[in-house]
Amino acid sequence: xxxxxxxxxxxxxxxxxxxxxxxxxxxxxxxxxxxxxxxxxxxxxxxxxxxxxxxxxxxxxxxxxxxxxxxxxxxxxxxxxxxxxxxxxxxxxxxxxxxxxxxxxxxxxxxxxxxxxxxxxxxxxxxxxxxxxxxxxxxxxxxxxxxxxxxxxxxxxxxxxxxxxxxxxxxxxxxxxxxxxxxxxxxxxxxxxxxxxxxxxxxxxxxxxxxxxxxxxxxxxxxxxxxxxxxxxxxxxxxxxxxxxxxxxxxxxxxxxxxxxxxxxxxxxxxxxxxxxxxxxxxxxxxxxxxxxxxxxxxxxxxxxxxxxxxxxxxxxxxxxxxxxxxxxxxxxxxxxxxxxxxxxxxxxxxxxxxxxxxxxxxxxxxxxxxxxxxxxxxxxxxxxxxxxxxxxxxxxxxxxxxxxxxxxxxx
Amino acid sequence: xxxxxxxxxxxxxxxxxxxxxxxxxxxxxxxxxxxxxxxxxxxxxxxxxxxxxxxxxxxxxxxxxxxxxxxxxxxxxxxxxxxxxxxxxxxxxxxxxxxxxxxxxxxxxxxxxxxxxxxxxxxxxxxxxxxxxxxxxxxxxxxxxxxxxxxxxxxxxxxxxxxxxxxxxxxxxxxxxxxxxxx
Numbered sequence: 001x002x003x004x005x006x007x008x009x010x011x012x013x014x015x016x017x018x019x020x021x022x023x024x025x026x027x028x029x030x031x032x033x034x035x036x037x038x039x040x041x042x043x044x045x046x047x048x049x050x051x052x053x054x055x056x057x058x059x060x061x062x063x064x065x066x067x068x069x070x071x072x073x074x075x076x077x078x079x080x081x082x083x084x085x086x087x088x089x090x091x092x093x094x095x096x097x098x099x100x101x102x103x104x105x106x107x108x109x110x111x112x113x114x115x116x117x118x119x120x121x122x123x124x125x126x127x128x129x130x131x132x133x134x135x136x137x138x139x140x141x142x143x144x145x146x147x148x149x150x151x152x153x154x155x156x157x158x159x160x161x162x163x164x165x166x167x168x169x170x171x172x173x174x175x176x177x178x179x180x181x182x183x184x185x186x187x188x189x190x191x192x193x194x195x196x197x198x199x200x201x202x203x204x205x206x207x208x209x210x211x212x213x214x215x216x217x218x219x220x221x222x223x224x225x226x227x228x229x230x231x232x233x234x235x236x237x238x239x240x241x242x243x244x245x246x247x248x249x250x251x252x253x254x255x256x257x258x259x260x261x262x263x264x265x266x267x268x269x270x271x272x273x274x275x276x277x278x279x280x281x282x283x284x285x286x287x288x289x290x291x292x293x294x295x296x297x298x299x300x301x302x303x304x305x306x307x308x309x310x311x312x313x314x315x316x317x318x319x320x321x322x323x324x325x326x327x328x329x330x331x332x333x334x335x336x337x338x339x340x341x342x343x344x345x346x347x348x349x350x351x352x353x354x355x356x357x358x359x360x361x362x363x364x365x366x367x368x369x370x371x372x373x374x375x376x377x378x379x380x381x382x383x384x385x386x387x388x389x390x391x392x393x394x395x396x397x398x399x400x401x402x403x404x405x406x407x408x409x410x411x412x
Numbered sequence: 413x414x415x416x417x418x419x420x421x422x423x424x425x426x427x428x429x430x431x432x433x434x435x436x437x438x439x440x441x442x443x444x445x446x447x448x449x450x451x452x453x454x455x456x457x458x459x460x461x462x463x464x465x466x467x468x469x470x471x472x473x474x475x476x477x478x479x480x481x482x483x484x485x486x487x488x489x490x491x492x493x494x495x496x497x498x499x500x501x502x503x504x505x506x507x508x509x510x511x512x513x514x515x516x517x518x519x520x521x522x523x524x525x526x527x528x529x530x531x532x533x534x535x536x537x538x539x540x541x542x543x544x545x546x547x548x549x550x551x552x553x554x555x556x557x558x559x560x561x562x563x564x565x566x567x568x569x570x571x572x573x574x575x576x577x578x579x580x581x582x583x584x585x586x587x588x589x590x591x592x593x594x595x
Binding site for chain 1 (some may be wrong): 440462546549553
């Protein structure tokens with residue numbers, strides 16, 4: 001057996017690609033068609049009223065205790081417990097989460113059905129919101145999805161950061177906002193969790209707030225489509241979202257903020273025009289804010305009008321004013337990326353979000369201090385991310401040498 | 413890596429180019445395991461790059477870029493393979509090769525000749541590219557059981573072939589050494 005594996009090792013270590021293959025590759029890379037980058041238009045002018053109460057009185061509706069509903073919808077009320085260690089941004093939520101008040105309606109045969117306040121059905125899909133938690137940085141919402149047509153057992157699993165654990169995912173599209181806030185699109189915000197049976201999925205949705213929020217609020221969530229993958233589908237180019245069901249599932253969900261969990265740490269470390277301003281640390285995530293220098297780009301009214309004509313087919317109504325467009329697109333930012341490690345040099349997997357903001361998952365790592373590196377050069381950043389040594393830690397000495405800003409932040 | 417993917421998703425040509433070049437050896441091995449010749453392999457890679465460039469905005473999770481890329485590649489390879497099977501009268505020129513082939517290159521040829529395409533591809537994806545069985549099942553649209561079965565069969569056949577042919581490989585090495593001594 002060893003000989004076979006040794007042979008495969010040798011084949012694997014030979015990275016020679018023939019010249020003619022490289023030549024064809026270079027030809028196609030030199031001739032790639034251009035695509036225009038989608039600019040992030042923020043919608044304005046759609047303000048929403050404060051969240052309404054979620055219990056809905058419907059004739060014979062009444063509050064029931066969990067055991068009664070459990071017979072019909074067994075996972076409601078304990079979805080955090082079911083998925084919290086199996087998803088990105090894993091952690092112990094179940095003890096802190098608030099169970100959404102469930103009401104039920106009794107039909108003529110005396111059967112219980114989940115509430116219309118937290119459960120909505122459209123297009124053959126029932127979306128039931130279960131629990132909510134907010135650490136001031138994100139709102140975490142669990143939900144159960146029931147799909148009449150079935151097929152969820154073909155949902156492929158995806159490996160989550162770090163280990164052999166897998167999670168499944170359902171794709172959500174629509175909008176959400178907090179009271180008085182702008183509507184924000186659900187783009188990469190998915191329900192991550194697990195398939196229960198061919199018709200049922202449970203998972204958690206994480207919605208990142210723009211800024212730290214200390215007071216309670218209400219989440220207004222308006223879903224317009226629910227999608228999922230199917231591993232049996234032959235169309236490999238659409239590796240995700242084999243099915244997408246359009247519909248309407250609207251919710252108003254109140255929540256309070258767990259202010260005891262989050263620590264805000266002012267940093268103010270500068271370098272090369274970049275400033276690491278502050279860090280937020282919660283049991284589930286670390287969020288860093290960097291002030292990234294930018295250059296102003298002149299945008300003429302003619303450019304704005306030409307873009308509006310192109311994008312709207314001549315109606316010239318982009319939905320935002322010229323001044324708002326200049327505010328959005330008139331700043332040119334250079335490369336930036338923030339790498340966040342704990343005291344042992346273990347990297348926290350992260351994604352940059354809005355300019356200067358990076359959100360990283362704690363995923364159960366111990367954090368007594370953070371080493372934060374801000375890079376203004378993609379090669380230096382890539383070098384550090386690839387430098388992960390055999391034990392999963394980065395070369396922090398090298399990171400300090402090549403980062404434009406580096407800071408050590410005590411957390412405990 | 414994630415940064416390159418993020419930039420490529422915004423249709424940054426330089427980042428996309430870097431990303432593709434990093435994965436070209438992987439694409440080459442996987443495509444050659446199916447198609448066996450460099451010309452078709454180059455075509456498959458070319459088509460894959462164009463498809464990726466067009467569709468990269470639809471990639472949901474950046475870290476699954478490689479899985480996604482290889483899946484697209486396999487589809488293009490299968491397409492070319494089917495087209496080639498229909499044109500059986502087409503004459504294929506012999507592959508250009510180096511006279512001084514190394515041992516790994518010899519083993520690679522043995523590997524290509526010894527196994528059917530469906531066993532070669534799972535072997536390459538598992539042993540060389542390091543994909544897990546579940547990922548291979550997704551890439552090839554087959555069940556995990558089928559992947560495991562094919563891997564076991566591939567190993568069995570290669571073990572027998574390799575054990576039988578090892579003496580000739582050893583002789584090849586001995587001949588090389590003898591040549592060096594003479595020179």
